[in-house]
Amino acid sequence: MTRERPKLILVHEPEKACFDRLVGDGHTRERAAEIASYLAQSTDIAPDFDALADACLKRGLSFAPVELDAAASVLAGEHPGTALVWTLTDGIAYFRGGAAPALARLGGFKTIGADDSLFALCQDKFRSGAVLGALGLPVPPAGLARNGKWLVEPPASAAGWFVKPNRLGAKIGIWPDSRSLDLGHALELSRRVFLAYGDDVVVQPYVAGRNVRASFLGVAPGAGVEALGVAFVDSGADFQTMADSLALYGETGEAAKAAGNYAEPELVAVSESQPVADARIRAIAARLMEGLGLRDVFSIDLRVEADDTVHLIEFEVCPGLPCFDFRAYCRSQWDLELADAMAETAATRLF
Incomplete structure (x- = not known):
């Protein structure tokens, strides 16, 4: 009897499915489009699916991208011993991706990422801030x-x-x-x-300082904060607005590229100019991993002042994997393109 090849299942909520549901719930089309744009990584990663399938195949895996609405039926047909669930998009209110890790846990599947309780916590900024403060972290x-x-x-x-x-x-x-x-x-x-x-x-x-993104993907088993990528994200603006976000990701971002109006923020390693702040950020990440349970894949957003004061703004359990900053992180930290980094991470969990 031929043994079934282990499978990476990538669950994601598409922008259009979210848009249609929001319009059906009474949101205007303009506002629904803005809200659904937060799911742009589902749109942006689709061109990588063939590369992901090839990268998985090279490592003895099969690959299946699954839209969220089909996740329950797809998982019902899989064996927990041979399938790994990676949730690409989160959400507990306007978006529903937080249901995917809960479904995986219900079915006894291995997962990439934090447990489902953190999917809910990180999407409620007020509650998550209270928890982060209780952990002694420098959150406003x-x-x-x-x-x-x-x-x-x-x-x-x-x-x-x-x-x-x-x-x-x-x-x-x-x-x-x-x-x-x-x-x-x-x-x-x-x-x-x-x-x-x-x-x-x-x-x-309001806290002053430069915007910092700390990215993590545990490609190698047991990777810790030494594998964190910590970079200033310099766009020339103090903070990102809805318009700024729309110009970078999803269909609007593609249109901006086609029109020649697309400009990625500059990424500069924090360690190059502020090694003390870099060390403090890694200590914050260690506390989040130990005290909160972040693992496998996550990002942290911070503000860093010139005197190395660090402010923790939020954490994400579903970072924008196809975004320019995470792709750059995979190349600089792991010397891998995104598809190979994801496939390698999955292979180390399944074998």
Whole structure:
């Protein structure tokens, strides 16, 4: 009897499926398109599927990309001993990818990534901030507002506040005026976010510094913070807006490339100019891995000041694998293109 080849199953929620569902739930088409754009990595990774299949085959695996709505039926037909589930897109509110690792656990499948409880935690910025603070990590404290009313008042801040959606999936501020110099304006932003997206907002003291992305993929078994890629992400802007995000990823990003308007932020290793900050970021990552359970694949967003003060902004259990920064990380840290890095990671878990 021929033994079934081990299989990597990549579960993802497509932009269009999300868009159609959001429109059906009453969102305007414009807002639904903006919300669904957070799933652009499903769009951006599709051209890599053939390369992923080839890279898996070279390592004795088969590869199956599976859309989220088909995940339950596909997993029902697989054997837990020969299949590995990798969830590409997360979400607990506007997106539903957090169901995939839960389905995998229900079926007894091995998984790449954190357990499903962290998929829920990282998508609620207010709750995750409370947990990160309890772990002693340098996360800015936060207030929470809904449609112009405080649920939790934010702390005082001489530098003003930063206002961002609570569950919409990213650290972005949506609009250029998301840095607020008074709390009345912060409440007005909460009304705008609620009207447009139906979400609460997190209101944190504004922290200065350069934006940093720390990326991790455990290609080699037992890899630790030494395998973390820590880079300044310099776009020329203080923070990313919805418009900035749309210009980089998914169908809008492809259109920007075709029109010659696409410009990737510059990536510069933090260790080159601020080795103390680099060491502090690796210590934060170690604490997240030990105390929170991050593993296999994740990213961390931070702000770093010139005096090496580090502010932890958020963590992600489903980093944008096909994004320019993660591809660059795979090349610099592992000397592999994305498809080979993913296939190698899966092979080390299945054999």
